[in-house]
Amino acid sequence: MLGWRVDFRTDPGRGPRPGAAAMNAPLPSHVLPEALRRTASPALLERLKARFGERCSTALAVRQQHGRDESPLDAPPPDAVVWCESNEDVADAVRLAADEAVPVIPFGVGSSLEGHLLAVQGGISLDLSRMNRVLAVQPEDLTVTVQAGVTRKQLNDEIRHTGLFFPIDPGADASLGGMSATRASGTNAVRYGTMRENVLGLTVVTASGEVLHTGTRARKSSAGYDLTRLMVGSEGTLGVITEVTLRLYPQPEAVSAATCSFPSIDAAVRTTIEVIQLGVPIARCELLDANAVRAVNRHDRLALKEAPMLLMEFHGSPAGVAEQAATVQAVAAEHGGEGFEWATTTEERTRLWTARHHAYFSALQSRPGCRCVTTDTCVPISRLAQCIDESVAEVEAAGLPYFIVGHVGDGNFHLGYLIDPAIPAEREQAEALNQRLVERAIRLDGTCTGEHGIGLHKMDFLVTEAGAGAVALMRSVKQALDPKNIMNPGKIFTL
Amino acid sequence: MLGWRVDFRTDPGRGPRPGAAAMNAPLPSHVLPEALRRTASPALLERLKARFGERCSTALAVRQQHGRDESPLDAPPPDAVVWCESNEDVADAVRLAADEAVPVIPFGVGSSLEGHLLAVQGGISLDLSRMNRVLAVQPEDLTVTVQAGVTRKQLNDEIRHTGLFFPIDPGADASLGGMSATRASGTNAVRYGTMRENVLGLTVVTASGEVLHTGTRARKSSAGYDLTRLMVGSEGTLGVITEVTLRLYPQPEAVSAATCSFPSIDAAVRTTIEVIQLGVPIARCELLDANAVRAVNRHDRLALKEAPMLLMEFHGSPAGVAEQAATVQAVAAEHGGEGFEWATTTEERTRLWTARHHAYFSALQSRPGCRCVTTDTCVPISRLAQCIDESVAEVEAAGLPYFIVGHVGDGNFHLGYLIDPAIPAEREQAEALNQRLVERAIRLDGTCTGEHGIGLHKMDFLVTEAGAGAVALMRSVKQALDPKNIMNPGKIFTL
Numbered sequence: 006m007l008g009w010r011v012d013f014r015t016d017p018g019r020g021p022r023p024g025a026a027a028m029n030a031p032l033p034s035h036v037l038p039e040a041l042r043r044t045a046s047p048a049l050l051e052r053l054k055a056r057f058g059e060r061c062s063t064a065l066a067v068r069q070q071h072g073r074d075e076s077p078l079d080a081p082p083p084d085a086v087v088w089c090e091s092n093e094d095v096a097d098a099v100r101l102a103a104d105e106a107v108p109v110i111p112f113g114v115g116s117s118l119e120g121h122l123l124a125v126q127g128g129i130s131l132d133l134s135r136m137n138r139v140l141a142v143q144p145e146d147l148t149v150t151v152q153a154g155v156t157r158k159q160l161n162d163e164i165r166h167t168g169l170f171f172p173i174d175p176g177a178d179a180s181l182g183g184m185s186a187t188r189a190s191g192t193n194a195v196r197y198g199t200m201r202e203n204v205l206g207l208t209v210v211t212a213s214g215e216v217l218h219t220g221t222r223a224r225k226s227s228a229g230y231d232l233t234r235l236m237v238g239s240e241g242t243l244g245v246i247t248e249v250t251l252r253l254y255p256q257p258e259a260v261s262a263a264t265c266s267f268p269s270i271d272a273a274v275r276t277t278i279e280v281i282q283l284g285v286p287i288a289r290c291e292l293l294d295a296n297a298v299r300a301v302n303r304h305d306r307l308a309l310k311e312a313p314m315l316l317m318e319f320h321g322s323p324a325g326v327a328e329q330a331a332t333v334q335a336v337a338a339e340h341g342g343e344g345f346e347w348a349t350t351t352e353e354r355t356r357l358w359t360a361r362h363h364a365y366f367s368a369l370q371s372r373p374g375c376r377c378v379t380t381d382t383c384v385p386i387s388r389l390a391q392c393i394d395e396s397v398a399e400v401e402a403a404g405l406p407y408f409i410v411g412h413v414g415d416g417n418f419h420l421g422y423l424i425d426p427a428i429p430a431e432r433e434q435a436e437a438l439n440q441r442l443v444e445r446a447i448r449l450d451g452t453c454t455g456e457h458g459i460g461l462h463k464m465d466f467l468v469t470e471a472g473a474g475a476v477a478l479m480r481s482v483k484q485a486l487d488p489k490n491i492m493n494p495g496k497i498f499t500l
Numbered sequence: 501m502l503g504w505r506v507d508f509r510t511d512p513g514r515g516p517r518p519g520a521a522a523m524n525a526p527l528p529s530h531v532l533p534e535a536l537r538r539t540a541s542p543a544l545l546e547r548l549k550a551r552f553g554e555r556c557s558t559a560l561a562v563r564q565q566h567g568r569d570e571s572p573l574d575a576p577p578p579d580a581v582v583w584c585e586s587n588e589d590v591a592d593a594v595r596l597a598a599d600e601a602v603p604v605i606p607f608g609v610g611s612s613l614e615g616h617l618l619a620v621q622g623g624i625s626l627d628l629s630r631m632n633r634v635l636a637v638q639p640e641d642l643t644v645t646v647q648a649g650v651t652r653k654q655l656n657d658e659i660r661h662t663g664l665f666f667p668i669d670p671g672a673d674a675s676l677g678g679m680s681a682t683r684a685s686g687t688n689a690v691r692y693g694t695m696r697e698n699v700l701g702l703t704v705v706t707a708s709g710e711v712l713h714t715g716t717r718a719r720k721s722s723a724g725y726d727l728t729r730l731m732v733g734s735e736g737t738l739g740v741i742t743e744v745t746l747r748l749y750p751q752p753e754a755v756s757a758a759t760c761s762f763p764s765i766d767a768a769v770r771t772t773i774e775v776i777q778l779g780v781p782i783a784r785c786e787l788l789d790a791n792a793v794r795a796v797n798r799h800d801r802l803a804l805k806e807a808p809m810l811l812m813e814f815h816g817s818p819a820g821v822a823e824q825a826a827t828v829q830a831v832a833a834e835h836g837g838e839g840f841e842w843a844t845t846t847e848e849r850t851r852l853w854t855a856r857h858h859a860y861f862s863a864l865q866s867r868p869g870c871r872c873v874t875t876d877t878c879v880p881i882s883r884l885a886q887c888i889d890e891s892v893a894e895v896e897a898a899g900l901p902y903f904i905v906g907h908v909g910d911g912n913f914h915l916g917y918l919i920d921p922a923i924p925a926e927r928e929q930a931e932a933l934n935q936r937l938v939e940r941a942i943r944l945d946g947t948c949t950g951e952h953g954i955g956l957h958k959m960d961f962l963v964t965e966a967g968a969g970a971v972a973l974m975r976s977v978k979q980a981l982d983p984k985n986i987m988n989p990g991k992i993f994t995l
Contacts, residue, residue, distance in 0.1 A: 145777060145882035188722040199720045201729070202697055217969045223878040224910045225694050226947035227683040227733055229954055229962050229992050230974045234696070234729035238722055255779030282640060284750030286781075325820050383718040385641035415719045452721035459724055467724050474712045478981065479725045485980035486973065497724050 035125050035461040035495060036080045042127035043491075045084040045107045052101050053085060053129070060088040071130040074117035075177070077376040077426070078461055083110060083124035088132045092208060092216045092247050095131060099245065099491075100214035102129050106489045111241045113154060113180030118379050119460025121187065121240055125495040131245060133182055139163045140248065148205060148222050150250045153182025160251075169253040172197035172288075175456065176365050182246045187458040188238030192361065195281070195414030196288040196320065197254060199456065204237050208248035212487035222250060235482070240458050241493035243486050257288075257320035261330060262348040262357055265317070265337050266310045270294055270397060270409070272340040273313045274390040277413045279336045281386050285329050289318035289358075290414035294397075296371075297364050297408040304367035305360040310344060315413075316361055318354070361410070368408040368421055375406070375423040378435040382446035383417035383455030392449055396420055396442045403434055417455035444469065459497045467498065530620050530956040530990060531575045537622035538986075540579040540602045547596050548582055548624070555583040566605075566625035569612040570672070572871040572921070573956055578605060578619035583627045587703060587711045587742050590626060594740065594986075595709035597624050601984045606736045608649060608675030613874050614955025616682065616735055620990040626740060628677055634658045635743065643700060643717050645745045648677025655746075664748040667692035667783075670951065671860050677741045682953040683733030687856065690776075690909030691783040691815065692749060694951065699732050703743035707982040717745060730977070735953050736988035738981050752783075752815035756825060757843040757852055760832050761807045765789055765892060765904070767835040768808045769885040772908045774831045776881050780824050784813035784853075785909035789892075791866075792859050792903040799862035800855040805839060810908075811856055813849070856905070863903040863916055870901070870918040873930040877941035878912035878950030887944055891915055891937045898929055912950035939964065954992045962993065 045053075053061045062068070063085045072082030084107075089095045102109045108128025115122060124130065136152035139160065143149070144167040151160060158178045160171050174191035175184060183189075185207065190199035197203065206220025209232075219232040236243060267273040270292070277290055292315060293301070299311045317333060319326045334345050348354045360367075369377055384392045393409070400407045400420065411418025420442060422435035443453045443466045453459075453466035468476050476498055483490075483500070490500055540548075548556045557563070558580045567577030579602075584590045597604045603623025610617060619625065631647035634655065638644070639662040646655060653673045655666050669686035670679060678684075680702065685694035692698065701715025704727075714727040731738055762768040765787070772785055788796070788809045797804055812828060814821040829840050843849045855862075864872055879887045888904070895902045895915065906913025915937060917930035938948045938961045948954075948961035963971050971993055978985075978995070985995055 143880065143882065145773070146880035147777070148880060188720075188726070190720055194720060198697070201720070201726065202693070211969075211973065215969050217973065218967060219970060221942075221947045221965065222880045222945040223912075223947045223950065224881075225683075225685055225689060225696070225878055225912065225950050227876075227949045227951050227953045228947050228958075228965055229733070229971070230738075230977060231683070231696065231726075231729045231733050232966075232970060232973060234726045235977075238724070238726050243725075255777070257779070278640070282642070282750070284752070322820075322823055324823060325817075328817055328819060381722075383720055385638065385643060385717045386719070387638065387640035417718075417720065447716075450717040452716045452718045452723050454722045455718065455720050456722050458722045463723075470716065470723055471727075472713060474706075474710050475714060475727060476724070478706070478712065478727060481980040482725060482730075482977055485976040 033079065035078070035120070037126045043107050044127040045129060046105055049101060049105050049107060050085055053087060053098065056097055056101065057087050062086045071112050071122065071132060072124050074115050074120060074122040076118050076120040076460065076462060077378055078120040078123060080123040080125045083128055083130040086130045086132055088135050090135045092210065095210045095245050095247050096214045096216050098129065098131055099210050099212070103212065103214060103489060103491055106491055108491050108494050109245065110493050111182065111186065111245045113183035114156060114177065116177035116179045116183065117187065117460065118457045119462045121458060121460045121493070121496055123461060125461065133180065133247070136247060142167060143222070144169055146222060147253045148250060149253055150248060151181050153247050153249060154180050156180050157184065164253065168256050170256050171251055171253055173200055173203060176362050181249045181251070185237050185246050185249050186239065186241050188456065190412065190456040192289045192291055192412055194412060195290055196286055200237055201234060203252045204233055204249055205252060206250040207233055207236050207246055209236055209244035209246055211244045212489065212492050220250065238458065240460065240496050242483055242496055243492060259323040259326040260318060260320055260354065261326050262316070262318045262354045263330060263345055264309060264357065265315050265342040265345045266312045267315070268341045270313045270393055271390050272342065273315050274393055274413055276315065276337045276340045276342060278386050278389060280333050281414055283332065285332050287317060287329060287333065287414060288320040291316040291361055292409065292411040292413040292418060293361070293364060294409035297368060297410050300367035300371045300408060301360040301364050304363055304370060305356070307360055316357060364408070364410045365421065368423065372406050372423045374425065376426045378422040378424060378432065378439060379457070380420045380439050380442050381417070381454045381457040382442055382451055383415060384446050384449045384451030386416045388449035388451065389413060389416050392446055392451070393418060395445060399441060400438055403438060405431065405434055405438070415455065416451065461496060464498055528574065530573070530615070532621045538602050539622040540624060541600055544596060544600050544602060545580055548580060548593065551592055551596065552582050557581045566607050566617065566627060567619050569610050569615060569617040571613050571615040571955065571957060572873055573615040573618060575618040575620045578623055578625040581625045581627055583630050585630045587705065590705045590740050590742050591709040591711055593624065593626055594705050594707070598707065598709060598984060598986055601986055603986050603989050604740065605988050606677065606681065606740045608678035609651060609672065611672035611674045612678070612682065612955065613952045614957045616953060616955045616988070616991055618956060620956065628675065628742070631742060637662060638717070639664055641717060642748045643745060644748055645743060646676055648742050648744060649675050651675050652679065659748065663751050665751050666746055666748055668695055668698060671857050676744045676746070680732050680741050680744050681734065681736050683951065685907065685951040687784045687786055687907055689907060690785055691781055695732055696729060698747045699728055699744055700747060701745040702728055702731050702741055704731055704739040704741055706739045707984065707987050715745065733953065735955065735991050737978060737991055738987060754818040754821040755813060755815055755849065756821050757811070757813045757849045758825060758840055759804060759852065760810050760837040760840045761805045762810070763836045765808045765888055766885050767837065768810050769888055769908055771810065771832045771835045771837060773881050773884060775828050776909055778827065780827050782812060782824060782828065782909060783815040784811070786811040786856055787904065787906040787908040787913065788856070788859060789904035792863060792905050795862035795866045795903060796855040796859050799858055799865060800851070802855055811852060859905045860916065863918065867901050867918045869920065871921045873917040873919055873927065873934060874952070875915045875934050875937050876949045876952040877937055877946055878910060879941050879944045879946030881911045883944035883946065884908060884911050887941055887946070888913060890940060894936060895933055898933060900926065900929055900933070910950065911946065956991060959993055
């Protein structure tokens with residue numbers, strides 16, 4: 006899957022991601038050969054420039070920046086980038102592209118881990134970052150409607166005064182459109198659910214350039230097919246999400262966070278399993294292995310004990326929080342947990358959670374120049390200890406640097422293999438380990454991806470997990486809604 | 501929409517629902533004329549009998565019983581009924597029907613309120629009530645897999661010993677397949693969500709007779725299109741749901757239920773709004789108007805004060821339950837709530853909630869021979885008081901008997917118009933009131949159906965709510981997955 010067949014030195018319009026693998030290497034299997042790419046014609050580029058002016062760019066640097074993401078994958082950049090500022094902008098761009106059956110690829114902040122943003126078949130990148138307005142807050146209904154480019158942190162900043170918050174927090178400060186498109190979650194999902202549960206409605210531009218609305222602001226509905234949830238997690242392949250209506254939650258009266266170290270990953274995971282089975286409404290329950298703790302200590306100047314750790318948070322009334330914490334502390338003690346430490350002030354809590362959110366980037370920095378192959382399996386909670394234990398044994402035996410962070414309350418964890426991109430054998434090793442981990446998770450009734458999506462990287466795993474028949478059904482839906490296959494083609498599955 | 505164009509006296513194979521409107525009246529608009537119905541041929545009936553033996557019936561009484569539901573709608577009965585006992589049975593029946601492009605209509609317990617079970621285009625009723633096994637309980641993961649014919653009460657009886665329960669409870673003891681197909685909810689949804697949030701995976705027989713599995717037992721997943729949620733709420737129009745994997749919850753350590761009477765519906769609703777906005781994790785919050793209280797008093801021999809009432813339940817630790825209840829009691833007092841009475845024993849609680857679940861049937865009995873036109877709007881919580889107040893004013897002005905029960909914590913309520921089926925003007929009046937109520941709910945950012953589904957009755961409302969473009973997109977999905985239009989055709993929309 007590595008490298009390039011295209012000679013970029015003779016094609017100044019194409020360039021590899023800076024720091025990526027060597028040039029002139031074979032074209033990655035997910036990238037269509039030049040002859041099959043649906044490249045925008047000069048006439049289309051002219052029409053886009055006539056419509057969008059300065060907001061349409063074909064500059065190489067701009068295209069390169071929009072043709073990559075946080076995945077370790079590479080592809081030639083898109084043919085142009087269009088900054089959209091309204092639903093009508095998106096609709097017009099899609100219609101122009103549709104005329105030539107040229108792909109369109111929505112772009113938020115570029116934090117995908119699975120290659121969602123790569124122009125593997127050519128096409129136009131639609132940058133939605135300027136669609137960054139909070140359109141309406143209804144505190145009395147605990148709902149908000151935002152444009153797709155609003156990021157999760159921006160949203161929480163803008164609604165803080167209402168006493169409400171939006172809990173879903175992937176590692177990056179991702180856009181809410183991107184989070185919807187990948188069915189993202191994060192550290193709070195164990196209590197508040199994922200984007201699946203928290204998106205009430207969407208505005209979507211379809212493959213024909215029509216602006217549609219799905220869902221309502223009502224908490225529940227049985228009105229026809231659940232188009233909202235069909236779009237959530239569709240990774241831009243069925244339409245461009247331009248607006249999102251979300252559920253909000255009252256900021257809890259009391260919040261307390263705690264860390265607890267364990268003699269082994271297994272002990273930390275078994276504590277988690279028991280807490281979930283007891284029905285404790287824990288708000289966050291995150292695992293960091295010793296490698297991840299070491300990385301965040303260095304990056305965020307913390308002094309956490311460099312051993313497997315649970316980082317937990319409790320939300321509720323003061324009495325409720327105290328009660329939850331006491332239960333968890335008792336369970337942890339039974340599993341050898343020690344040094345149950347409290348972060349009582351907002352500042353301490355923020356520092357800890359910021360460190361947790363930095364874990365991925367901290368770990369990257371622990372091996373200079375490395376890239377990360379990230380796994381994202383999620384299994385039923387009772388299978389979690391087995392799934393992690395066996396996977397750790399394998400990576401230890403392989404001798405590859407790694408770290409683990411996990412939303413273990415959900416049964417979801419990320420094993421990050423830190424590879425040197427200049428050593429193909431390391432990537433192959435990481436991919437082989439990931440493959441065994443995914444097969445294990447599926448055997449244990451789990452999924453190959455808890456929150457990152459399929460993208461380019463997990464298409465084969467999707468077939469293993471869902472079966473060829475279910476994937477064929479997905480393809481039928483795609484073909485019905487996007488007959489020209491222009492909406493972020495080549496992601497989730499190929500046609 | 502009333503009555504019949506077919507003369508049943510000359511066609512013993514067709515008969516109206518017992519007690520239904522007059523014969524020889526016009527054919528309801530949702531029913532295809534005889535010439536267009538896709539009636540099973542004698543050859544198909546022979547093949548079905550050869551495959552299913554005694555489990556295939558063409559007896560009139562059997563067909564009539566399967567050709568109606570709890571809606572006030574009527575249609576000629578299906579051409580045959582097949583009792584399926586396995587996925588393979590369903591697949592074989594679908595394949596045989598598909599050969600002749602004859603419709604198949606899944607049947608659970610027959611408790612639909614929206615005409616889902618009516619054979620409006622002819623076809624075969626697939627009775628799944630014998631698919632009633634709990635296939636696997638995984639208490640350690642809080643999951644269970646059941647066949648589609650298992651009812652919610654049966655499930656809770658069979659898993660009681662595990663210390664877990666399944667919270668979704670529509671009024672009827674519905675089948676879990678039917679509850680999935682209509683995206684049902686009930687009294688616990690305010691805390692535990694609806695079928696949308698609680699179905700983890702499905703087994704589905706597609707229109708081509710293929711047996712597919714969607715989802716996994718993992719709590720979350722980003723693996724491709726959310727086929728599970730596409731099927732949940734699809735009302736049998738995309739496939740036959742044969743198995744359901746569900747989330748379970750620990751039985752709460754402490755449970756307490758309370759009733760509280762209010763000087764007006766408005767006061768009760770305003771109490772609810774404030775409780776939700778405060779973030780109290782109330783487990784149930786049900787409104788009964790004075791008419792509904794009167795009906796359940798009579799039916800269940802209770803002595804509740806015949807005034808608007810909230811019936812609430814709190815789940816949690818003993819301290820947590822006490823804290824929630826104290827908060828709610830204080831809010832209720834501010835709105836004139838009085839007689840806050842506790843049901844402390846399991847028996848008292850069960851009696852109250854059984855009465856609540858009997859409200860629909862109790863109200864039906866309050867006007868002998870009547871049928872009920874039931875509304876199902878759901879609005880954002882802040883709009884609920886306005887939506888109910890204006891709708892009550894209208895029905896009071898119209899002079900039609902009615903009652904209200906509502907899952908008001910979700911913004912969902914049912915106004916039941918009790919009509920004499922022999923007086924067409926009453927049905928017309930009820931339909932006109934319903935229409936105004938639905939339009940009001942949609943204007944208030946709500947939905948025409950919170951939990952009953954679209955069925956036959958709300959197809960026009962769906963277009964008003966979702967827009968013609970979104971409904972066209974639903975149709976595209978339907979046509980892609982069911983090209984012969986054999987899966988419960990004529991429901992949700994017509995093609």
